[in-house]
Amino acid sequence: MIEFANVSRRYANGQFGLQDINFRLPTGRMAFLTGHSGAGKSTLLRLIPALDRPTSGKVLIGGYDLNKMGRHQYPKLRRQIGVVFQDHHLLTDRLVFDNVALPLQVSGYLPGDVRRRVDAALDKVGLLGRQRARIEELSGGEQQRVNIARALVNRPRILLADEPTGNLDPDLSRDIFDRFFEFHAVGVTVLIASHDVELLKQYPVPRIALNEGRISAFEEAES
Amino acid sequence: MSGPTINEARANSEKSRRPLAAWRRHHRQCLRGAFSRLIRRPVGAWATILVLGVVLSLPALVMTLGHQVERLGAIWMSDAARMDIYLATDADEAARQTLRDWLDRQATVAEQRVIPPEEGLEALTERLHIDGLETLESNPLPWVIELTLSDARADTRLALAEGLREQSAVAEFSSGDDWIQRLEQIRAFFDELGWWLLILLGMTVVFVVGNTLRLELHERRREIALIALIGGTERYMLRPLLYDGTLSGLLGGVVASGLVGLALSVTSGPIERFAASYGAAISPQIDPALVLLLMTAGALLGWLSAQVIGRFYIGRLSTP
Numbered sequence: 173m174i175e176f177a178n179v180s181r182r183y184a185n186g187q188f189g190l191q192d193i194n195f196r197l198p199t200g201r202m203a204f205l206t207g208h209s210g211a212g213k214s215t216l217l218r219l220i221p222a223l224d225r226p227t228s229g230k231v232l233i234g235g236y237d238l239n240k241m242g243r244h245q246y247p248k249l250r251r252q253i254g255v256v257f258q259d260h261h262l263l264t265d266r267l268v269f270d271n272v273a274l275p276l277q278v279s280g281y282l283p284g285d286v287r288r289r290v291d292a293a294l295d296k297v298g299l300l301g302r303q304r305a306r307i308e309e310l311s312g313g314e315q316q317r318v319n320i321a322r323a324l325v326n327r328p329r330i331l332l333a334d335e336p337t338g339n340l341d342p343d344l345s346r347d348i349f350d351r352f353f354e355f356h357a358v359g360v361t362v363l364i365a366s367h368d369v370e371l372l373k374q375y376p377v378p379r380i381a382l383n384e385g386r387i388s389a390f391e392e393a394e395s
Numbered sequence: 396m397s398g399p400t401i402n403e404a405r406a407n408s409e410k411s412r413r414p415l416a417a418w419r420r421h422h423r424q425c426l427r428g429a430f431s432r433l434i435r436r437p438v439g440a441w442a443t444i445l446v447l448g449v450v451l452s453l454p455a456l457v458m459t460l461g462h463q464v465e466r467l468g469a470i471w472m473s474d475a476a477r478m479d480i481y482l483a484t485d486a487d488e489a490a491r492q493t494l495r496d497w498l499d500r501q502a503t504v505a506e507q508r509v510i511p512p513e514e515g516l517e518a519l520t521e522r523l524h525i526d527g528l529e530t531l532e533s534n535p536l537p538w539v540i541e542l543t544l545s546d547a548r549a550d551t552r553l554a555l556a557e558g559l560r561e562q563s564a565v566a567e568f569s570s571g572d573d574w575i576q577r578l579e580q581i582r583a584f585f586d587e588l589g590w591w592l593l594i595l596l597g598m599t600v601v602f603v604v605g606n607t608l609r610l611e612l613h614e615r616r617r618e619i620a621l622i623a624l625i626g627g628t629e630r631y632m633l634r635p636l637l638y639d640g641t642l643s644g645l646l647g648g649v650v651a652s653g654l655v656g657l658a659l660s661v662t663s664g665p666i667e668r669f670a671a672s673y674g675a676a677i678s679p680q681i682d683p684a685l686v687l688l689l690m691t692a693g694a695l696l697g698w699l700s701a702q703v704i705g706r707f708y709i710g711r712l713s714t715p
Contacts, residue, residue: 221624243710244629251626261621278627280417326625 173199174220174330174361179229181215181385189215191385193229197363199329202356204372205365207382213365214258216382217332220363221253222246233330251279254323256333261319262307268294268318269303275326293325294318297351313344320348324355331355333364337371345371353377421634429638432611433646440643443607447647447697450599451689452654454592458685459655461585466677467669468578476505476546478555479569482538486564491538494564498542501558503551506543512536537566597696600647604640604700611639612708623713629706632713636705637698644697648690655689656681 174197181190190212197203205213218224219231222238231238233249241249262271272293276286294300297317307315316336323331333352337345345368353375356362366372372379381389433440482491491509498504510518515536520526544551559565612619619632659679670677 223624247626247628250624255624263618263621274622275625277417277421278622278625278631280412280414282413282416282420322625
């Protein structure tokens with residue numbers, strides 16, 4: 173479960189990135205985070221894996237108050253959260269395999285298991301057979317799929333995505349959203365930030381609309 | 396998605412984690428990584444190691460100098476391996492014999508010669524050209540035992556002196572070892588200076604290694620931020636750095652040993668000639684204990700540097 177209670181994030185220059193955010197996303201549910209660029213979507217997502225701290229208010233993940241969490245507890249929290257970034261955050265000098273394997277190696281899996289899981293994750297995003305490719309040899313869409321495979325390889329409880337289809341064509345975008353929807357179907361809590369209104373309309377998922385750092389609307393799923 | 400449900404998959408996933416084996420494996424990877432960086436970035440890595448070598452060789456040279464002074468001093472003082480014991484006036488024949496037996500048992504005593512007061516008085520008369528001393532009512536000179544020691548080292552004397560102090564028949568004994576004590580003090584001074592330099596320059600090592608590691612961290616900052624994001628612990632991120640720092644320090648110690656060895660071989664000519672003039676043969680060589688000290692100090696300082704710099708920067712890269 174993800175819960176935000178009166179969360180604000182104020183920057184050093186005095187401006188608010190987020191202001192008085194309140195919402196709850198129960199375990200296994202999916203929601204979209206919408207809004208123009210600069211509305212605060214990325215700022216909100218960064219608070220969930222404790223990449224940033226709110227200046228006031230509480231963020232609770234699975235009932236744990238992140239404000240009360242020490243630095244040494246972050247790794248455990250972050251291993252349960254898969255994150256797909258706007259910019260790919262891939263290690264461009266490494267192979268596809270190495271990029272996807274990283275979360276498993278960090279969590280202490282042995283090479284045999286790592287190989288099996290990486291293959292499975294790459295299979296899910298349609299990149300099986302590209303393990304030995306270099307990241308720089310891949311197209312933008314393929315790189316984004318590597319990113320998704322890496323976010324999922326650890327079988328996280330929560331999946332966050334920040335503009336995951338930002339630079340992809342509509343077909344590919346739908347394909348990627350379909351996959352997110354599948355993960356939601358098997359019990360993963362999914363929160364996706366996107367401004368692609370047309371694409372979002374195709375999914376019966378509640379939407380949290382952000383505007384200038386505030387929640388401007390909370391739309392229940394249309395079915 | 397077909398196959399097992401996510402919860403079953405997660406349970407399986409927990410089962411197949413092998414933290415200890417993975418931990419060992421990561422250590423091996425980090426060690427290999429540290430060596431491979433020496434090959435991949437030869438100029439940067441070896442420049443650091445060379446600087447460490449030069450910095451560490453300075454205290455080592457000072458310590459070695461002290462050691463050589465002591466060795467040369469020992470040769471110089473080799474004819475000073477003697478000690479005179481003056482017996483108490485009330486020590487009778489039996490007390491004298493007890494003392495002689497005790498001296499016989501001391502491994503450090505090579506020879507002993509007893510000089511009775513009469514013989515001493517004769518020698519004194521002869522030496523001072525004074526007549527009439529034999530007319531003295533009683534001989535004021537004590538019994539003397541002249542010792543030849545097995546060697547001229549100060550600690551040999553000290554050990555013997557300690558024993559002598561407990562012998563009731565002994566009134567006094569010649570300290571005669573002023574020179575050896577002075578040499579000993581010079582050596583102690585060099586030793587102390589060496590240790591101070593090692594501490595002082597050790598800080599330099601921490602900064603030199605730290606700066607190299609900082610550059611490496613800067614190059615790998617994206618990777619570190621990513622590892623932090625996917626749940627890597629600080630220790631996991633720090634580990635490769637610890638291996639890099641320790642290896643650089645260790646190799647710096649090896650280079651320093653090499654430099655000291657080189658300095659010794661350059662100065663070996665004069666030292667050997669000096670020793671030969673006293674009929675002794677020494678070939679100056681680096682003390683294995685010093686090599687061990689340099690390598691240990693280098694490795695420890697490198698590790699410390701990685702801890703300090705690593706924790707600071709990784710903390711900044713991985714937390715809000």
